[in-house]
Amino acid sequence: MKQKTKLVTAGRPHKRPQHPVNMPVERASTILFPTYNDYLEGVKTIAYGRLGTSTHRALEEAVTALEGGLETRLAPSGLQACIVAILAFVKSGDHILMVDNVYDPTRKFCQRFLERFQVDVTYFDPLIGEDITSLIRPNTKVIFAESPGSLTFEVQDIPALAKAAHDHGAKLIIDNTWAAGYFLKPISLGADVSVQAATKYIVGHSDCLLGTITSADEETAQKIYYSQLALGTNTSADDAWLALRGLRTLGPRLERHEASGLKLAKWLSKRPEIDTVLHPAFKTCPGHALWKRDFTGSTGLFSVVLKPVPQEAIKAFFDGLSVFGMGFSWGGYESLCIHSKPENNRTATTWDKEGPLLRFHAGLEDVSDLLTDLEKGFTLMAAATKKKNQVDKG
Numbered sequence: 001m002k003q004k005t006k007l008v009t010a011g012r013p014h015k016r017p018q019h020p021v022n023m024p025v026e027r028a029s030t031i032l033f034p035t036y037n038d039y040l041e042g043v044k045t046i047a048y049g050r051l052g053t054s055t056h057r058a059l060e061e062a063v064t065a066l067e068g069g070l071e072t073r074l075a076p077s078g079l080q081a082c083i084v085a086i087l088a089f090v091k092s093g094d095h096i097l098m099v100d101n102v103y104d105p106t107r108k109f110c111q112r113f114l115e116r117f118q119v120d121v122t123y124f125d126p127l128i129g130e131d132i133t134s135l136i137r138p139n140t141k142v143i144f145a146e147s148p149g150s151l152t153f154e155v156q157d158i159p160a161l162a163k164a165a166h167d168h169g170a171k172l173i174i175d176n177t178w179a180a181g182y183f184l185k186p187i188s189l190g191a192d193v194s195v196q197a198a199t200k201y202i203v204g205h206s207d208c209l210l211g212t213i214t215s216a217d218e219e220t221a222q223k224i225y226y227s228q229l230a231l232g233t234n235t236s237a238d239d240a241w242l243a244l245r246g247l248r249t250l251g252p253r254l255e256r257h258e259a260s261g262l263k264l265a266k267w268l269s270k271r272p273e274i275d276t277v278l279h280p281a282f283k284t285c286p287g288h289a290l291w292k293r294d295f296t297g298s299t300g301l302f303s304v305v306l307k308p309v310p311q312e313a314i315k316a317f318f319d320g321l322s323v324f325g326m327g328f329s330w331g332g333y334e335s336l337c338i339h340s341k342p343e344n345n346r347t348a349t350t351w352d353k354e355g356p357l358l359r360f361h362a363g364l365e366d367v368s369d370l371l372t373d374l375e376k377g378f379t380l381m382a383a384a385t386k387k388k389n390q391v392d393k394g
């Protein structure tokens, strides 16, 4: 089956002759077993609400079909999915390799939590490729990459990282949120685990948080399951249902996000205010050749670095936008733009761009309205810059 067909059919295992199209929401703590034998068998599949009901199983099945792995487990947020995945493989005294462009709360989990439990963390340059082997220690258990990074968009060499990890008995975990499991298949490239903040494109409507953890093989899947069990995480059935509903339209939504993202990025690349476009489909993006090799498309999230402008001009730009919203997260139907400071979240590499970084999410609006909005923002930015320069000259 082709990917778009899988997204519509996977996880719809209705047995009854008459049934609604969508899997109903099955909320539960207690599950009742009619007979003792049902109890003995049932605990292997749907045993207790915390471990999920048939609503969760349906979403897990559909995400497994999307990612191409063996099994998927759910988490109440994307961040929790990263945490469950990392904790599945490390104990006190171990070492992990973490990509330097990682989503900042994942980095904070390493700094503020893992290191308290004597797990050493070394951050690596996202463009390191096979040289990662020089950082591997006998106690390295995990290499964690996020490709592309969701702020600065460096694309990483997953097959090289996978080889290095496997040569040394470590696991490779990929945060696959940007590609939504649709434009990149990390497991087919050698990753052991593909994690997603389904909060973004799978849910797609900015109305709930959810994480997915897909394992490549039985041994990995079992460790993920024990980690999920030990941490006591629970994903609400309502949120699993929302994610399943979102997933059905993932294909056409992503193609629209992709087309609009490319149009916006091309338009921005010609603007005099822009220094660099950080969009994996653009040559100016670090790792662009790897994107061409490994990905089948791009989504709607990218950044641009502006030429230096005063803070007042950035404020005027944002306050002038009315179609783009200003807010965290992405992957919903609405366009977003934020100002971010990557220099605050790096240790293995330095961020030396002079101008401010703006991250855009291209939503599903008409692109011409988005361009008009940006045009207005840039006009206000220019006026504020001029005013500031006049004030500075006295």
Ligand SMILES: Cc1ncc(COP(=O)(O)O)c(C=O)c1O
Pocket (backbone or CB within 6 Å): 077, 078, 079, 080, 082, 103, 146, 150, 175, 177, 178, 196, 197, 198, 199, 209, 210, 211, 329, 330
């Ligand atoms: C790349 C990436 N991974 C993980 C997360 C965390 O997802 P959540 O907000 O669902 O915890 C985010 C959120 O922005 C993200 O951008």
